[in-house]
Amino acid sequence: MPAFIFDLDGTLVDSVYQHVMAWHAALRECGFDLSVWRIHRRIGMSGGLMIRALARELDMPLDESAINRLGELHEQEFRRRIPSISPLPGARELLAELREREIPYILATSGTQANAGPMLELLGRADEKIITREDVKRAKPDPDLFLAAAEKLHVKDVEAMVVGDSVWDMLAARRANFLGVGVLSGGYGQQELEQAGAFRVYADPEEMRRHLDELGVREE
Amino acid sequence: MPAFIFDLDGTLVDSVYQHVMAWHAALRECGFDLSVWRIHRRIGMSGGLMIRALARELDMPLDESAINRLGELHEQEFRRRIPSISPLPGARELLAELREREIPYILATSGTQANAGPMLELLGRADEKIITREDVKRAKPDPDLFLAAAEKLHVKDVEAMVVGDSVWDMLAARRANFLGVGVLSGGYGQQELEQAGAFRVYADPEEMRRHLDELGVREE
Numbered sequence: 001m002p003a004f005i006f007d008l009d010g011t012l013v014d015s016v017y018q019h020v021m022a023w024h025a026a027l028r029e030c031g032f033d034l035s036v037w038r039i040h041r042r043i044g045m046s047g048g049l050m051i052r053a054l055a056r057e058l059d060m061p062l063d064e065s066a067i068n069r070l071g072e073l074h075e076q077e078f079r080r081r082i083p084s085i086s087p088l089p090g091a092r093e094l095l096a097e098l099r100e101r102e103i104p105y106i107l108a109t110s111g112t113q114a115n116a117g118p119m120l121e122l123l124g125r126a127d128e129k130i131i132t133r134e135d136v137k138r139a140k141p142d143p144d145l146f147l148a149a150a151e152k153l154h155v156k157d158v159e160a161m162v163v164g165d166s167v168w169d170m171l172a173a174r175r176a177n178f179l180g181v182g183v184l185s186g187g188y189g190q191q192e193l194e195q196a197g198a199f200r201v202y203a204d205p206e207e208m209r210r211h212l213d214e215l216g217v218r219e220e
Numbered sequence: 221m222p223a224f225i226f227d228l229d230g231t232l233v234d235s236v237y238q239h240v241m242a243w244h245a246a247l248r249e250c251g252f253d254l255s256v257w258r259i260h261r262r263i264g265m266s267g268g269l270m271i272r273a274l275a276r277e278l279d280m281p282l283d284e285s286a287i288n289r290l291g292e293l294h295e296q297e298f299r300r301r302i303p304s305i306s307p308l309p310g311a312r313e314l315l316a317e318l319r320e321r322e323i324p325y326i327l328a329t330s331g332t333q334a335n336a337g338p339m340l341e342l343l344g345r346a347d348e349k350i351i352t353r354e355d356v357k358r359a360k361p362d363p364d365l366f367l368a369a370a371e372k373l374h375v376k377d378v379e380a381m382v383v384g385d386s387v388w389d390m391l392a393a394r395r396a397n398f399l400g401v402g403v404l405s406g407g408y409g410q411q412e413l414e415q416a417g418a419f420r421v422y423a424d425p426e427e428m429r430r431h432l433d434e435l436g437v438r439e440e
Contacts, residue, residue, distance in 0.1 A: 014255050014256055014257075016256070016257075017237065017240060017241060017244075017256040017257075017260070020237060021237060021241060021304075024237075024304065025304065028304065033306050035234050035308060035309065035405055035424060036234055036236070036237040036407070037234075037236075037237075037404060037405050037406065037407040040237070040407055084241075084244070084245065084248065086253050088255060089255065184257060185255055185257050186257065187256070187257040187260050187407065188409065189408065189409035189411060189412040191409060191411035191412065191415075192409040192411065195411075204255060
């Protein structure tokens with residue numbers, strides 16, 4: 001039987017676009033006018049890595065203190081937008097079904113514990129097992145988060161599958177040697193996810209829940 | 221020599237995500253909790269058609285007055301977000317170069333005249349030639365906007381090319397028998413645009429401007 005490692009933002013909660021707009025606002029406050037789609041395409045990486053990558057690509061000179069300031073501004077801007085975030089359709093039901101069928105799963109996010117907390121509350125699972133940015137040295141697209149998640153699952157001889165909405169999830173999954181399952185709910189297109197290694201792509205957790213048998217989850 | 225018909229939101233100005241969040245907020249105010257990515261994937265259609273399509277897909281019962289109320293709420297929410305909108309990189313320069321080289325072009329948007337106004341101001345072209353929602357019976361993905369645009373260009377024996385960021389632009393372009401050129405700046409993936417008929421895809425107006433020769437624009 002497989003075990004599942006779930007990304008959080010864009011995969012279980014509908015928070016990607018709020019993160020995108022929060023980064024956009026933070027960058028503007030610091031005088032950087034970056035196109036919104038370029039931010040969207042980097043969400044899912046750790047915030048620090050994203051900012052460094054964008055700065056390098058766009059030749060924006062950023063020192064360590066500017067990067068820290070951007071991170072703080074993003075936190076503030078994101079917190080303002082939390083009231084507009086909902087769980088994705090079927091997310092609660094999918095996790096409930098996995099628990100009921102005793103299929104192991106865990107969450108793993110490039111975000112901080114502080115940002116994950118309100119998202120877990122939206123899912124009605126404040127005490128859910130989760131690996132966050134603080135638990136590993138490098139966040140996605142490095143495989144560390146998913147490797148730590150698999151270790152914490154304490155499950156042997158299972159095939160771990162990573163469920164995520166971004167190409168960074170799929171890339172980190174391949175680097176950890178796990179299969180990748182994509183969801184469209186973060187706003188990437190199906191072909192982008194497939195090209196990054198997703199072996200199945202569903203619209204959202206609701207559609208995934210109705211197709212668990214395609215992922216090797218069998219009736220006992 | 222070709223002539224160009226440009227979409228506005230997501231193609232020349234960086235306003236797609238603000239439209240997405242404005243629709244999301246309007247829908248929530250009316251009690252509908254729609255995933256943000258589903259709204260994103262419909263932007264570029266006329267607002268009325270988008271709402272009708274989403275309502276049908278999701279089995280949300282919406283009467284005419286609810287659709288009108290949603291439209292008004294979207295207008296309000298979008299207006300609040302205008303200060304966070306910038307021209308896309310290279311947009312002003314691309315239009316300036318076309319004017320200088322006497323290559324005919326026109327703008328065509330599924331949006332209203334009222335929403336187009338502030339976007340044209342951002343481009344420094346308040347009096348730019350533009351076809352809006354009010355000028356045609358049906359907006360994208362119907363071809364009417366682009367056919368009206370070509371007519372207004374008053375240019376014969378040219379190959380009109382439609383430049384847009386959404387699959388609805390590409391679909392309407394094909395229905396009007398014009399070539400489609402995609403830009404990634406609205407947040408669609410390259411393959412989505414190509415699959416919808418884009419024969420070239422550029423990151424944004426800046427990249428298109430540097431590759432005009434690929435589109436049949438020749439040095440005199």
